[in-house]
Amino acid sequence: MNSSKYQVILAQNIQASVRKLKMKFTFQNDNDPKHTSKSTKAWLYQKKINVLGWPSQSPDLNPIEHLRGNLKRAVYRRCPRNLTDLECFCKEEWANIATSKCAMLIDSYPKRLSAVIKSKGASTKY
Known part of the structure; x- marks a missing residue:
């Protein structure tokens, strides 16, 4: 892109x-x-x-990256055998992500951002 x-x-x-x-x-x-x-x-x-x-090289705090990580693990556990399985499992697992998970990631953003600022852009527990 x-x-x-x-x-x-x-x-x-x-x-x-x-x-x-x-x-x-x-x-x-x-x-x-x-x-x-x-x-x-x-x-x-x-x-x-x-x-x-x-800042460049800072931790990625974008909530969608955390959701993608969850999606990747969920799809991997289902062991897709081909591209059709992969697409189907991705769609199903994406639909299964709870809105509460999304809300938690958004709500925790100020804490995560503060941790990055405190660490001056270095890694954090997040």
Whole structure:
């Protein structure tokens, strides 16, 4: 994926999500080149989207990464034999992730972020 495709995905999804949240937010992404490109930065600036500064090589605190880890382990336990199994198991296991798990990851974010700040970007227990 390149920065142009990333911006299309943002345009299709971020503003609808913001309308549902009905609150002020700060957008977080990592230091992937498509996230830090001049065009993506300009797009975010133009849309007045506040972006959290993110030091390179810092721990990945994005809640979706934790969910992906859970998904990967759940799918691995089911031992997919082919691509069809893999796709099916991924969809089933994704649907089985409890909303309470998502809420817990969001609720714990301030603690995790504080731990990273305290460790000056080094690893944490999270």
